[in-house]
Amino acid sequence: MTATLAPPSARPVPARKVPWGRYAGIAVVAVLLVVYPLVAKTSFLQTIGVTALTMAIASTGWNILGGYAGQISFGHAVFFGTGMYGTTLLVTGGWSPWLTMMPIALLAAVLGVLIGLPTFRLRGHYFSIATLAIGMMVMSILPNIQWLGATDGLSVPFLDEGFWNLTFSLRDKTEYYYTALGLFAVATVAAWLFLRGRIGSYLEAIRDDDVAASAVGVPVRRYKLYAVAMSAALTSIAGSFHVMFVTFVDPSSSSDLSLSTAIALIAVVGGAGSMWGPILGAWLVIALQEYTRTYLSATGRTIDLMMFGALIILVAVVDPRGLVNLVKRGYRRVRR
Amino acid sequence: MTLLSVDGVTKRFGGLAAVSDVSFEVPEGTITGLIGPNGAGKSTLFSMIAGAQRPTAGRISFAGKDITGWQPHEAARAGVGRTFQLMRVFGSMTVLENLTTAAHLRHRTKASARAVAERVCAETNLGSYAHRPAATLTGATKKRLELARALATSPRLLLLDEVLSGLTPTETAEAISLIEQVHAQGITIVLVEHVMQVVMSLCPRLVVLDFGKLIFTGSPDDAVKDQAVLDAYLGA
Ligand SMILES: Nc1ncnc2c1ncn2[C@@H]1O[C@H](COP(=O)(O)OP(=O)(O)OP(=O)(O)O)[C@@H](O)[C@H]1O
Ligand SMILES: [Mg+2]
Numbered sequence: 138m139t140a141t142l143a144p145p146s147a148r149p150v151p152a153r154k155v156p157w158g159r160y161a162g163i164a165v166v167a168v169l170l171v172v173y174p175l176v177a178k179t180s181f182l183q184t185i186g187v188t189a190l191t192m193a194i195a196s197t198g199w200n201i202l203g204g205y206a207g208q209i210s211f212g213h214a215v216f217f218g219t220g221m222y223g224t225t226l227l228v229t230g231g232w233s234p235w236l237t238m239m240p241i242a243l244l245a246a247v248l249g250v251l252i253g254l255p256t257f258r259l260r261g262h263y264f265s266i267a268t269l270a271i272g273m274m275v276m277s278i279l280p281n282i283q284w285l286g287a288t289d290g291l292s293v294p295f296l297d298e299g300f301w302n303l304t305f306s307l308r309d310k311t312e313y314y315y316t317a318l319g320l321f322a323v324a325t326v327a328a329w330l331f332l333r334g335r336i337g338s339y340l341e342a343i344r345d346d347d348v349a350a351s352a353v354g355v356p357v358r359r360y361k362l363y364a365v366a367m368s369a370a371l372t373s374i375a376g377s378f379h380v381m382f383v384t385f386v387d388p389s390s391s392s393d394l395s396l397s398t399a400i401a402l403i404a405v406v407g408g409a410g411s412m413w414g415p416i417l418g419a420w421l422v423i424a425l426q427e428y429t430r431t432y433l434s435a436t437g438r439t440i441d442l443m444m445f446g447a448l449i450i451l452v453a454v455v456d457p458r459g460l461v462n463l464v465k466r467g468y469r470r471v472r473r
Numbered sequence: 474m475t476l477l478s479v480d481g482v483t484k485r486f487g488g489l490a491a492v493s494d495v496s497f498e499v500p501e502g503t504i505t506g507l508i509g510p511n512g513a514g515k516s517t518l519f520s521m522i523a524g525a526q527r528p529t530a531g532r533i534s535f536a537g538k539d540i541t542g543w544q545p546h547e548a549a550r551a552g553v554g555r556t557f558q559l560m561r562v563f564g565s566m567t568v569l570e571n572l573t574t575a576a577h578l579r580h581r582t583k584a585s586a587r588a589v590a591e592r593v594c595a596e597t598n599l600g601s602y603a604h605r606p607a608a609t610l611t612g613a614t615k616k617r618l619e620l621a622r623a624l625a626t627s628p629r630l631l632l633l634d635e636v637l638s639g640l641t642p643t644e645t646a647e648a649i650s651l652i653e654q655v656h657a658q659g660i661t662i663v664l665v666e667h668v669m670q671v672v673m674s675l676c677p678r679l680v681v682l683d684f685g686k687l688i689f690t691g692s693p694d695d696a697v698k699d700q701a702v703l704d705a706y707l708g709a
Contacts, residue, residue, distance in 0.1 A: 150591045150594050150600045153604060334583045335583070335586070341565065346564075349563065351524075351525070351545035351549070352554075352561075353622060354578035354626055355574075357546070410565075
């Protein structure tokens, strides 16, 4: 197979243009993210910032499985909740919050694989349905588990302020913000490294056409399991960080359907299957969520879910590829 | 040497025997035409060889190994490449990304898979489409991409399911010369085709199916004199 077979009319492959637009985008977003807490001084705005970054991490996890591999999960709150409960328990046992993240993420990955093992065997939407069912199951079991605090939930024990304890002043949340930003950067780089080579190509191939993927040698099921493991792990890390910020976890704050919906919706609104999706979507969705909660003085999930519904319809109508594609289209128009 | 051997292979869908008790061999380095009227079972037979469907009965061996019931990715790794009659390109990827994905079968790093993809892209004359999303290609170009993608897996055997149908005369001529060049590289080819002139000019050997049964193997010259083949095609 060394002989080449260029036909007389063969045209070589043109080199791809340097993506200056992307580099500029990264620079602009990075500057905005770094400057934000210097400008946004109120507690309300800082909470939005920290929450948006946390949810962006969770959604980066979802995006690997849902956006890249095309396996839609409606149950990522389970992995987020694993991070929240797991870190709370281990911190209560005397661990540094940072040290809890990896082992708990590993546990979440195993959980994800356990859901995937039976359901990825079948073609079609079995995995999605299973995630929905497991999310609801966990939600109904949690209030009965005494060592997880049942309906009362668990509080993170009081720790001295400091980076090692992942505990900072709550009056000015700047330190939480920058810690979340650092963690988001690490999660994004991890996701990027994970998806950059063969794994990324294979996951996208599975999303586009799993039959064709297997015909070019992709072990479809195995790669879906890689994706669910990485996905669950990242989302769990977001949960670990989140519980250190809010210092409390109970069934409804960790595992319910509206949280699962939010994690998925953020990626979809921002742009599923794009590294930009989670960060763009998180700021929009979390800001909307916090503002509706405050100005409609409603704390209910009903308001959240109504807003999510409206957003889904908006994305479907305006651009199914999300905010990132809107920005790209705008950029192309301006350049022309 | 025999590369592929199909031995008593049957595939039933409920009551229908789409392929029934078919046996033939494909020597390495040959081009074989697999023909037969619509619904004869040609695509089903391809699917079984490529591992996408499991035979109800019978045995398929490839390069001396029994590959019956192997998963599609295992068959691909063993060296079976295929195209799909109803095209299945990776729509959201560019042409080059489609080929890179396929090249990853035998090339772990992105750089070497990409190099193979670029070579195949140029060889199959897809260079000017390299950075186009596959979903935006015309039917004829998608077929060429199907063929190129199978080539990018470096197969020993290539199963081509109607890659020439629906092409203009110029496109057909191009595709024929491409297939000849692939063959000249030493890749064994089995091709399904309805256009008889193409089959006659490309394939020194034919396998003819009708209603799932094998009715003829031999040269095209003998085929046109064979009563069973004539009956199948003239509907007598
Ligand atoms: N998955 C399936 N389930 C049920 N019946 C099927 C299935 N796949 C194929 N068949 C039937 O099996 C028979 C053979 O189909 P196949 O596609 O292999 O024929 P073919 O020779 O490729 O025809 P064509 O020339 O039209 O492509 C047909 O009657 C078809 O309807
Ligand atoms: Mg067919």
